[in-house]
Amino acid sequence: MNSSGKAAKSPDAGLAPTEQRLMDAARALFATKGYSAVGIREIAREASLTIGSLYHYASSKEDLFLKLMRRNYESATRSAREAATSGSTPAERLANLVRAHVTLEVSDSNVWRLNRSELEVISTEARAELVALRDEFEQIWRQLIEDGVADGSFTPDDPVLARFSIIQMCNGVALWYRPDGRLSLDEIAAVISRQALALLHVA
Amino acid sequence: MNSSGKAAKSPDAGLAPTEQRLMDAARALFATKGYSAVGIREIAREASLTIGSLYHYASSKEDLFLKLMRRNYESATRSAREAATSGSTPAERLANLVRAHVTLEVSDSNVWRLNRSELEVISTEARAELVALRDEFEQIWRQLIEDGVADGSFTPDDPVLARFSIIQMCNGVALWYRPDGRLSLDEIAAVISRQALALLHVA
DNA sequence: GTCTATAGGCTGATAGAC
DNA sequence: GTCTATCAGCCTATAGAC
Secondary structure, three states: OOOOOOOOOOOOOOOOHHHHHHHHHHHHHHHHHOOOOOOHHHHHHHOOOOHHHHHHHOOOHHHHHHHHHHHHHHHHHHHHHHHHOOOOOHHHHHHHHHHHHHHHHHOOOOHHHHOOHHHHOOOHHHHHHHHHHHHHHHHHHHHHHHHHHHOOOOOOOOHHHHHHHHHHHHHHHHHHOOOOOOOOHHHHHHHHHHHHHHHOOOO | OOOOOOOOOOOOOOOOHHHHHHHHHHHHHHHHHOOOOOOHHHHHHHOOOOHHHHHHHOOOHHHHHHHHHHHHHHHHHHHHHHHHHOOOOHHHHHHHHHHHHHHHHHOOOOHHHHOOHHHHOOOHHHHHHHHHHHHHHHHHHHHHHHHHHHOOOOOOOOHHHHHHHHHHHHHHHHHHOOOOOOOOHHHHHHHHHHHHHHHOOOO
16 A cells, blocks of 8 residues: 555445446535535536436435445445555554545545534434444554554554544645645655654654 | 633623624534534524524624634634743743643634534635634744744644644544543643644654 | 426525514 | 514425326
């Protein structure tokens, strides 16, 4: 997993073309404007469908959002697991995980931006599922930091806050990243990795 | 500015009681559910007003949001400036700024959570104003990091990304903080400060 | 699997009495 | 300065033809 490695599989891989268009449109719109600000008409229009057809693929707006987030998390968790196990030291694995996370955030998969204030608006059942998916994802970070602490590579002030802060740093990139910016995505990931390792007081 | 210091002045200080109730209600609702998910009826109800009366204080929902954000930023920028100038070394001033920022984020003033996806939904004029207010706020961080780099206290991998990451770390606290949690707000602020200083490679 | 048409309710906003 | 009443438009969702 490096700059020239193969890109992560799209969250929508293997879907029928129409459903794929629908998911793409929904993801892009939800990610930029937020769940509540996006109407199903807008999604349908963007996916070149009518509302009636949209409801053939999802039983409600919330159901559409959930299907989307399940796919997002599935692909995010898969690539994170892969990154977190490729590398011979905890520090290397952490750098890989940072790169994978930043890359995901910057793509329009953008799981995290969606799993924020939206949680307060959707039903409690949907919220519980999304929280569980998020926890499963964060568990990868947690395990890696624990491993690094166990073998003495990492000596964070507080392992839990270190995890939160590092994930936040990665997520933040999506807020300002532009493809034509001062630094390439790889350079950005490299800097964030070094910041994360500094934060963990790596020897 | 420490744990026993006087609290920052409320963003709504000096307002007529009714307007203050309105601002409080709007801030709490917008912060938890997001701009688009909150209706003016809900705000009016929470403020014990009718819709008609609400429109006596603001000419539109967006105007209400803007008035709110101006007050939020005014108080946030004031307390940040105060923190960033109290302390004899850049490291001390940075620790003070971290504490001030975390405290603000955790209170319901919560400027940053609001100034995120909402930007995509409001009018371009309103967006421009909010971006300018945010830049003014971030300028305080920028200047402090520059000062620290200039006198050799800070040696970040990249000063700009260091600023982004530190602000993100502070903002993140609001996502999980609970008053009855494992760590007090002061302890949290202390850990985040140390993380920020580590990230800046403070000697 | 995609469409049109429409139901039923909520939205932001306004008019005008008091 | 607060209220009631109301408008026009948009919302999610459904029914049923093709």
